Amino acid sequence: MNRKMLSRLVLVGVALAVLAGCGSNSGDNGGTSGGDNANGSNLSGELKASGASFPDAYYQEVISAFKEKAPDVTVTYNAVGSGTGKKEFGQGLTDFAGTDSTVKPDDGVPAGSFVYVPTVAGPITVSYNLSGVDKLQLSPDTLADIFQAKITKWNDPAIAKDNQGVSLPATPITVAHRSDGSGTTNNFTKYLTAAAPSSWKLGSGDTVAWPSGTQGAEKNTGVAQIIKQTDGAVGYVDYSDALETKLTLAAIKNKDGQFVAPSLEGATAAVEGATVKDDLTYDPLNAAGADAYPITAPTYLLLKTKYDADKANLVKEYVRYVLTDGQPIAKDVNFASLPSGLQQKALAQLDKVQS
Amino acid sequence: MTTRTTQEKPTRPALTGKSGGVRGERLFSWWTLATGLLVLAILALILITTAKQAWPVFQDMGLRFVTSSIWDPNPASGNPVFGSLAFIYGTVVSSLIALLIGVPISIGIALFLTELAPRRLRGSAIMVIDMLAAIPSVVFGLWGVLVLAPLLVHIYQWIHDVVAPVPGLNTIFGEPIGTGRSFMTAGLILAIMIIPIVTSISREVLSTTPQANKDAAFALGATQWEMITGAVFPHSFGGLVGAVMLGLGRAMGETIAVSLVIGGATNITPNVFAGGNSMAAVIVQQFGESTGTFTAALIGLGVVLFAMTVVINLAARLVVRRAEIRVQGAAT
Numbered sequence: 099m100n101r102k103m104l105s106r107l108v109l110v111g112v113a114l115a116v117l118a119g120c121g122s123n124s125g126d127n128g129g130t131s132g133g134d135n136a137n138g139s140n141l142s143g144e145l146k147a148s149g150a151s152f153p154d155a156y157y158q159e160v161i162s163a164f165k166e167k168a169p170d171v172t173v174t175y176n177a178v179g180s181g182t183g184k185k186e187f188g189q190g191l192t193d194f195a196g197t198d199s200t201v202k203p204d205d206g207v208p209a210g211s212f213v214y215v216p217t218v219a220g221p222i223t224v225s226y227n228l229s230g231v232d233k234l235q236l237s238p239d240t241l242a243d244i245f246q247a248k249i250t251k252w253n254d255p256a257i258a259k260d261n262q263g264v265s266l267p268a269t270p271i272t273v274a275h276r277s278d279g280s281g282t283t284n285n286f287t288k289y290l291t292a293a294a295p296s297s298w299k300l301g302s303g304d305t306v307a308w309p310s311g312t313q314g315a316e317k318n319t320g321v322a323q324i325i326k327q328t329d330g331a332v333g334y335v336d337y338s339d340a341l342e343t344k345l346t347l348a349a350i351k352n353k354d355g356q357f358v359a360p361s362l363e364g365a366t367a368a369v370e371g372a373t374v375k376d377d378l379t380y381d382p383l384n385a386a387g388a389d390a391y392p393i394t395a396p397t398y399l400l401l402k403t404k405y406d407a408d409k410a411n412l413v414k415e416y417v418r419y420v421l422t423d424g425q426p427i428a429k430d431v432n433f434a435s436l437p438s439g440l441q442q443k444a445l446a447q448l449d450k451v452q453s
Numbered sequence: 454m455t456t457r458t459t460q461e462k463p464t465r466p467a468l469t470g471k472s473g474g475v476r477g478e479r480l481f482s483w484w485t486l487a488t489g490l491l492v493l494a495i496l497a498l499i500l501i502t503t504a505k506q507a508w509p510v511f512q513d514m515g516l517r518f519v520t521s522s523i524w525d526p527n528p529a530s531g532n533p534v535f536g537s538l539a540f541i542y543g544t545v546v547s548s549l550i551a552l553l554i555g556v557p558i559s560i561g562i563a564l565f566l567t568e569l570a571p572r573r574l575r576g577s578a579i580m581v582i583d584m585l586a587a588i589p590s591v592v593f594g595l596w597g598v599l600v601l602a603p604l605l606v607h608i609y610q611w612i613h614d615v616v617a618p619v620p621g622l623n624t625i626f627g628e629p630i631g632t633g634r635s636f637m638t639a640g641l642i643l644a645i646m647i648i649p650i651v652t653s654i655s656r657e658v659l660s661t662t663p664q665a666n667k668d669a670a671f672a673l674g675a676t677q678w679e680m681i682t683g684a685v686f687p688h689s690f691g692g693l694v695g696a697v698m699l700g701l702g703r704a705m706g707e708t709i710a711v712s713l714v715i716g717g718a719t720n721i722t723p724n725v726f727a728g729g730n731s732m733a734a735v736i737v738q739q740f741g742e743s744t745g746t747f748t749a750a751l752i753g754l755g756v757v758l759f760a761m762t763v764v765i766n767l768a769a770r771l772v773v774r775r776a777e778i779r780v781q782g783a784a785t
Contacts, residue, residue, distance in 0.1 A: 181742035204745045272631035277717030277730075279742020291529070303527020304742045307719065310539075313632050313728050314717020316738065327603055328631040 142170030143412045149175075149183025149196030150281050151317060153397045155338050155431045156218055157196065160424040164416060167423075173416060180281040181205070181304060187212070187400055193413055195400040198281025199304070200379050207400065213450050214378045214398045216440060217420055218433040219369045221360040222286055222393045225345035226332040227325050228252055230267060234348040235260045235357045238293035238384075238392075241350070244332060245273055245290070246300065247309040252330060260351075274324040274333030277314030279304035285395040286334045289383040293353070293392065319343070336395075337365075338432040352392040353384050364391025365434035372396075374440060378447055394434070401451055410453030421445055500759060507753035509746055510535055518753060524719050524735075526747045535750035537757060539719045543636065543729040544758070547711060548704040550640025550725065555647045555704075556697055562648070563655035564681065579656070586649030594713035597642045602633030602714060609637065609726045627724030634716035637725040642710050647700035654699060658692030659685060691773040698769045702762055708733040732758045 147157075154177035161173045178186075180197040187195035188206030200214075201207045224241065226234060231252075236244075240256045243249045249256055253266040276283045287302035300306045308314065315321050318336050322343040325331045332348075337360055340347060349359040358364050371387035374380040382394040399420070405413060421444050425435040436444065504511075511518060514535055521536025528534065562582065566575055609629035616622040629635065662685045670680040686693075716728020717738065730738075732754045740751055 179741045181744060185744070206744070270628075270631065274632075275717075277712070277734075277738040279739050299529055301525075301527050301529030305526045305739055305747075307523065307525035307528070310718055310720035310722070311630075311727070312718050313630065313634060314730075314738070316712075323598075324632050330631055 141168045141412060141415060143172075143408065145171065145173045145194070145412060145416060146192045147173070147175045147183075147194045147196065147399075148178050148186050148192050149400075150180040150198045150397055151177035152180075152198050152220060152281055152336055152395065153196060153218055153433065156428055156433045159427050159431050160420055163424065163427060164419050167419065168415070171412065171416070179279060180284075181279055184400070193405075193409060194402070194417070196397065197400060198395055198397050199284050200398075201400070210403070212400045212402055213447055215401055215417055215421070215444050215447050216378055216380065216396060216398050216436060217444075218425075218428045218435060219365050219382060219394050219396050220433045221337040221362075221365045221391050222282060222289075222334050222395050223337050223340045223345070223360040224332065224348040224350060224393070225322065225325050225335045225340045225343075226348055227329055227346065228267065228269065229329055231264060232346065233261075233264065234346070235351070236348050237351040238290065239297045242290050242294040242297035244271060245275070245308075245312075246298070247271075247273060247311050250311075269330035272324070272328050272331040273308070273312040274321045274328075274331055275308050275312055275314055276305075276317070276321060278316050280317075281397075282318060282334065282336055282395065285383060286393065289393050292384045334393075337362075341432055350392050352388075352390050353386050354388045354390070356388050358389065358391045360391050360393075362429060362432065362434045364389060365394040366437060368392065368394035369396070369434065369440065370437050374443065378440075378443060380440070401448075403450060404452045407453045410451055414448050414451055417448060418445065421448075500756075503752050503756050503759070507749050507756050510749040510753045513746065514750075518750075519757060522719070522721050526739075526743070526750075533746060533750075535746075535753070537732065537750075537754055539721050540730055540732040540735050540754060541757065541761070542721045543715060544705055544731040544733070544761075546636045546725065546729070547639040547643055547715060547731055548701055550637060551643030551647055551704040552697065552701060554641065555644035555700060556651060558644070559648050559651035559696075559700070560655050560693065562652045563659050564685075566652075566656050567659045568677065568681065568685070579653075582649050582652050585645070586653075590646065590707060590710045591713075593642050593646055594710035597638060597710065597714040598634070601642070602638050604633075605638055605641075606631065606633040609633065609635075613726065624723050625725055627722075627726060629726035630716060630728045632716065632728075634714050634728055635726050636715065636729050639711050639715040639729075639731070640725070642714055643704040643707055646707065646710065647703050650703060651696045651700040654696035655689075655693055658689045658696065661692075662688045690776050694769055694773045694776075698766060701765065705758065705762060705765075706733055708737050712737055 154175070157175045161175060164171070164173060175196065180199050183192070183195040184197055184201060184205040184207050186192045188208070201212065224236060228234070236257070237260050240249065240260055243256060249271065251268055251270055253268045258266060281304065283306065284302060284304050287300065287306055290298040291302050300308070313324055315324050318339040321333045322335045322339050322345060325333050325335065325345055326343055335343075335345065347360050349357040351357050365382075367387050368382040368385040368390035369380070371385035371390050372380045372382040379398070380396055382396055384392050385394070399417060401413060401417065421436070421441055425441065428435040514521070517536060519537055519541065521534065522538040523534045523536045524539065525534045566578055570578065606629055612626050613623070613629055616626050666684040666688060667680055670684040675683055711731050712734030715731055715734055717730055717734075718728040720727055720729045736751050736754055740748070743751055
């Protein structure tokens, strides 16, 4: 009986291995045939990408839509975080990367070997959970003091000053932030450094030294969960996840002095008000403009400047799709599409990709 | 005088020497030596490679790596500072709470199963406890975050209100954090996780107590409890400490469950109801986005955790050795 069972197990194991091998063979050896076909239905091949989790909801939607247009192309995007995405791109493990933050010297990507392509922008909301308070307005200095745990109760005079006529309870504030390294933290802290330079002392980066009375959680969804479960909690969550979790959002005072609630229109206004550099990086944080939502985060795709012939065409077609037919999809998942000026510049950027 | 003219058919072929004899013996001893050395080699390799990768941060920070409580990878100005004291504190506190809660329960269960339980109950009780060990740790973490932590906030608040006037206790049981994710919750989850290990090993150890010792105690007029403290515990002390050390090792190294329920805050405070962080949790939280010296610092945390575990194990062996000499005489 033992020998029989053993041979049966071996048979099952071999069958599984063969199945697995068959499954991964489709389009694996870069045998891409790319006609210059605007339709895309002649394209076939595989594209691997990884990076920021901030725009992940949008990229997954675009990938499904692209699959209908070019059924023989398989695109995968893994939301491992901007830092790991850049590392893998630099090591040649992925064809393109998604990142919320610009490339720095020790990210592992050699300067001059890549181009930035902006894709969408998204508001970072300040979400909160305070029973009895539906509307909250916060100025940058108050925000900085809340997140540095200098303001500890909701009925603090600084918060009351921003919210005339609203009765605030004496609940203690529970600050929620990211425990993992995150481009969202990077952009939020950059905003505070720019908008409240005299109050904000913790610097900016994917990880900062949050004060000891605060709580950390993994990913935007983890922070959203803390806020949802705890009365008196406040934290920064990207717009898409905040709406999914049905959190209450605070209006933030922008550079022009207006209190603006997070919205896609506010994000687009911020992107329009931002200066775009030559390499197409731009900074919509604390942008000028009466309607601009001040905590708007950009996100980019990193493309190599040189691919081999088949891959270059595939990458260009896919990114072209993201920048044209893929833009209207952004609204469905609560991201702001690029204004037309920036969109044209991004399309022109594709010409820099050589094969 | 008879001479054996016919060869008797051997009943056990292995004993005629056809399987190698002296050669086989030598092969066997070499092979066991090699596997033993392999384990040591792997241990040494892990220690050397991690220490080498963490060397940049040890050079930078020196002893401040373990004495400083500031962990700031991206400060507003100046160089990054990596001080792991807060995380060492978090690991120690959550493991200590786990031991304080888990060990009495485990030894109690083991004693019950070996001394007091009816024989029929023994098998099913053992099966249930082993099932607890089979639950994946991430499930404990999820359960802790979604169910336990929100419930416990109310209990923590009640405890805090009750001990508020008592001077020492009100610092230990201070104001609970709103989410319930704290050292105490992490310690509770860890206690549940170490109960199966400590129980099953304790049970094995307690059952090896010679019946003669127990009968002697009864003959001298001891009650059941006196018999346990007089005959069972002294005999099993070394094994029980070993079981506790295994539980402690699991508690100190537990990553996912702790990272979900300990609160993710860099915090040194006597208040067990406040949020904190542990070394293993920090590594898994921050490794993905780290580069350069930051990664070296996280690997350094791993080295510190490794060193702590080795030191604690050595200390435990010392304690067991001393206790055994005292209890059973220097001949052992």
